[in-house]
Amino acid sequence: MEICVFxxxxxxxxxxxxxxxxxxGEFLALRGHNLVFGSGSAGSxxxxxxxxxxxxxxTHGVIPKFFKDELKEFVDWNCEEMTYTETMRExxxxxxxxxxxxxxxxxxxxxxxxxxxxxxxxxxxRHRKPIAFYNVDGYFDKLxxxxxxxxxxxxxxxxxxxxxxxxxxVDELAKYIENxxxxxxxxxxxx
Numbered sequence: 015m016e017i018c019v020f021x022x023x024x025x026x027x028x029x030x031x032x033x034x035x036x037x038x039g040e041f042l043a044l045r046g047h048n049l050v051f052g053s054g055s056a057g058s059x060x061x062x063x064x065x066x067x068x069x070x071x072x073t074h075g076v077i078p079k080f081f082k083d084e085l086k087e088f089v090d091w092n093c094e095e096m097t098y099t100e101t102m103r104e105x106x107x108x109x110x111x112x113x114x115x116x117x118x119x120x121x122x123x124x125x126x127x128x129x130x131x132x133x134x135x136x137x138x139x140r141h142r143k144p145i146a147f148y149n150v151d152g153y154f155d156k157l158x159x160x161x162x163x164x165x166x167x168x169x170x171x172x173x174x175x176x177x178x179x180x181x182x183x184v185d186e187l188a189k190y191i192e193n194x195x196x197x198x199x200x201x202x203x204x205x
Contacts, residue, residue, distance in 0.1 A: 018113035020128040021058025022121035039065020055090040058119040115191040144194035145178040
């Protein structure tokens with residue numbers, strides 16, 4: 015399975031996030047999975063790539079061409095495969111198309127934007143791929159509260175809870191992404 019991991023590219027995040035994501039990547043690779051990611055060399059992205067490689071998995075980086083000239087020091091150039099895109103939007107589309115599942119790891123605005131895009135596409139029936147949060151040290155607790163608030167205020171249907179799940183245990187996370195069937199929900203159930 016090709017797993018797309020979204021997460022931070024920051025060099026300054028706490029090591030507890032780095033270590034947890036690296037261990038997650040190794041665990042998933044040992045289960046036979048490969049990584050698709052934004053090819054960041056630092057933060058959660060870099061940790062995921064190191065972990066997948068440790069576990070024997072392959073890594074497929076996706077970057078806009080301007081990174082080669084303007085941000086090359088932030089790119090993980092050790093990927094078995096690299097895809098170059100014209101824009102950041104195209105980058106997301108390529109990662110979305112290549113992935114069989116999505117894991118959201120601690121990150122900033124770009125990570126949240128990537129999550130909301132794949133969530134919206136899933137709600138609209140454009141894919142049925144699992145979306146899992148790796149909630150290291152409660153990082154996503156407030157986001158979960160916000161998502162629940164949207165449901166409470168009727169901006170989102172309760173059935174949309176089945177579109178994503180939060181995990182603190184990597185074994186449970188792996189079982190979910192390997193087996194999720196959206197609880198049999200259809201597009202009509204979600205709108």
